[in-house]
Amino acid sequence: MKALAKGAGLFGLAVIGFLGSVLVIASFAPGFGLGMVFLLPAPILFARKAAGLARRYTLAWTGVSIATPYTPAPPPPVRQPDGWYRRDRQLYRKPWLPSMMANLDWLLGDNATWRDLAWMLLSPFTGGLIAVLPAALIGAGISMPFWLDQRWAGLLAGALTVLIGLFTAPYAVRVTARFNKRMLGGPLLRSDVDDPRAVAHPMREWFGRALVPVLKLAVLFLTSILGVLVFAATVAGLVLGYGLGLFFLVPMVLEDLRWLADWRRSSLAPWTGVSIPRPYRPFPEVPRSDDGLYRVGKNLYKTHRWAMFAQRALWLTKDPATWREVLWRGTDPIIGGLIAGVPVLLVGYGIWGFALPRVVQLLFDGHSGAWYGHVAGQAWPAVPVGLLLAWVGIALAPKALKLHGQWSKLLLGANTDAVLAQRVEQLTVSRAEASNASAAELRRIERDLHDGTQARLVALGLSLAAIERLMDTDPPAAKELIGKTREAAATALRELREVVRGVHPPVLAERGLVDAVRALALDSPVTARVSTTVTRRFPDPIEAAAYFAVAEALGNAARHAEAANVDISLDETDDLLRIVVRDDGHGGADPGRGSGLRGLARRLGIFDGTVAISSPPGGPTELTMEIPCASSLPRTSTS
Amino acid sequence: MRVVLAEDLYLLREGLSQLLRAHGFEIAAAVESGPELSAALAEHRPDVAVVDVRLPPSYTDEGLRAAIEARRQVPGLPVLVLSQHVEQLYARELLADGSGGVGYLLKDRVLNADQFIDAVNRVASGGTVMDPDVIAKLLANRPAAGRIDQLTAREREVLALMAEGRSNAAISQRLFVSEGAVGKHTASIFTKLNLSVSDDDNRRVLAVLAYLNSLRSQA
DSSP states (O other), X not given: OHHHHHHHHHHHHHHHHHHHHHHHHHHHIIIIISOOGGGSHHHHHHHHHHHHHHHHHHHHHHXXXXXXXXXXXXXXXXXXXXXXXXXXXXXXXXXXHHHHHHHHHHHHHXXXXXXXXXXXXXXXXXXXXXXXXXXXXXXXXXXXXHHSSSHHHHHHHHHHHHHHHHHHHHHHHHHHHHHHHHHHSOSOOHHHHSOHHHHTOHHHHHHHHHHHHHHHHHHHHHHHHHHHHHHHHHHHHHIIIIXXXXXXXXXXXXXXXXXXXXXXXXXXXXXXXXXXOOOOOOOOOOOBOTTSOEEETTEEESSHHHHHHHHHHHHHHHOHXXXXXXXXXXXXXXXXXXXXXXXXXXXXXXXXXIIHHHHHHHXXXXXXXXXXXXXXXXXXXXXXXXXXXXHHHXXXXXXXXXXXXXXXXXXXXXXXXXXXXXXXXXXXHHHHHHHHHHHHHXXXXXXXXXXXXXXXXXXXXXXXXXXXXXXXXXXXXXXXXXXXXXXXXXXXXXXXXXXXXXXXXXXXHHHOHHHHHHHHHHHSSSEEEEEEXXXXXOOHHHHHHHHHHHHHHHHHHHHTSOOSEEEEEEEEETTEEEEEEEEOSOOOOOTTTOHHHHHHHHHHHTTTOEEEEEOOTTOOEEEEEEEEOOSOOOOOOOO | XXXXXXXXXXXXXXXXXXXXXXXXXXXXXXXXXXXXXXXXXXXXXXXXEEXXXXXXXXXXXXXXXXXXXXXXXXXXXXXXXXXXXXXXXXXXXHHTTOOOOEEEEEGGGGGSHHHHHHHHHXXXXXXXEEOHHHHHHHHHTOTTOGGGGGSOHHHHHHHHHHHTTOOXXXXXXXXXXXXXXXXXXXXXXXXXXXXXXXXXXXXXXXXXXXXXXHXXXXX
């Protein structure tokens, strides 16, 4: 009974939300339509109140806590010393206008605003409705004996319906609560929503396994259909561009419509288990000659703008990957659509065309013509044939997914030329970085030696000369000076040791990477554990790069993440040296911001190594570095 | 006292030989490579060996490995290891057998002849000498670790000097306090670190180092 009341309450919240959304949308009309933007913030804040109400009572009634996902409000405008208020590149006398505009940006720019509105609009018909379905069932069950012809059958069916309603009430409440959490709680990870008990349920697992491929195929099918539009636009652009001389259309349709293919490569291909790298050649720079003209191919341009346009056109049209992709745009709606469509249609038509209508007909004794629920005019095979078709569709789905991926790869993947071109570009960049880095390194070492050790040795020589002079005339002073000279020698040694450590840590030369990392761990202010399966030595440059990378990672863990424990693991797995540094610090490392991480990537990039970081706020931070190490490196001299 | 000396740089080898001879040591052998060192240690069974970590032919940690191997065959063979750089890693490996008579110093320390000779003597008589740099690293990196926390600044100083292998008398000279005061400090350190008091110089250093080491490895 309690669940029924809660369900009614949740539905009530949804209805209130819906009524609120009508008001909000009504007020949007003058706000957006007539440009009276100052009318906008108040209704949005009102919508937030309604969403907040739903959050509060969902927690109170169901125990599902929903985070408040809004971005923080902007600070009030600050008065500048000259008395004006500034916003972007505009100055204002009074603070209210910039303040309102900041508020507008804040409210309209926050995705949570729109999710709130979507929840308000949809909830009474979707998630919120589920909460009252059991109550509706019970109502229907109670009324059944009164309108069914046979009294006894009606009583039985009614009692059954009431029972089902009672039984499902708590589940319905939970479903609605989770729906609210998804809509109102901001972007979520899957693991935040699904409780593990439900996931482990075998029925649910089977459904997931059987239906997920079909759903994926359905999405792929829809994108293939979407491809028709893209291809039509491409053809129109090319015809107008080459036919009517509207050349500016050509690069536009070629490059700006790449998004569909990019989307297929990046987000949909992982579904099929086929990885498709982006095959396009990198955009070449436009060289500027001495006389100030830009050169593209055999043409010279006065302005950078035109040169860039010509370069872009040349770059696009000369790249075979472009034309392969255009071919894909034309063929994918047919071939890709067929591959994805067949299983989807089998399942869809089997269930909704044959089985389900037949069941409905049997239950309600209706007649819906000879099309639905009939196989070749016969009613009886509808259910078995429908289920059989669905089963065939489900069985085909995984294979169709894979096939679809391979099909995409055929035209969207890179051919050897493109792979080589990308490789050359990548190597050019990493070579430039490597030589810059090593030049900077040499300069630093030179400076250290010049300002440190050399200077000290000069001073040492001067002192010795002084001692030589004093020896006979003033032995006590000479003796004192000797002591000082010895100290100076010790200092010079100490400085030299630091320089050497920066060039190539001695322990690395003596013991190799693993022990050098152990030594690092011992010297680190955090407690660092080292585990390893590495038994061999790697080429010197790789060891040095890996060593400095670990040193950097350890330093970061101590400095930025304020970690207390760090686990370092070094493993070699088929031709790959993998180093994972994991700390228990507060996380939140931003790979875009830290120059240290970029330096790390650069250092390893020279060896085609990669750096991946996972650092959610609150930690833990995990830095994974992988360096291919089987390839026989060209001889690299470090001396 | 007979010394086996291993150092690959001619100038430094000769300098060390001279220095040791001048202080009454007898140079049983002065060698320049790892294999020669192993042979000399086996042949002469010196009272103390002074060994450079990096030796030919591999120019890696040849000297260190030869020394550890020799100590495995002759437990307690006194070895003073010299290096251009100090690593806690090496210090732990040298101390691992726990039988004392080990020293590990930066080559810089040779500049101070008296201290260096003192260190050789202490190693030869079974003491343990660790370079102040190693001790400093051990202490510096764990400012907030467990029981070390409870030590006063003075007690830490005493502990560091103790770990260098110095006697109470030497510590008292160094810190300009009476020997009795040092005794009090050491007793307090032992209590705070939960170590049983012992007069044995060597054991007390080993205990301190073992404690510091365990602190790092257990965490």
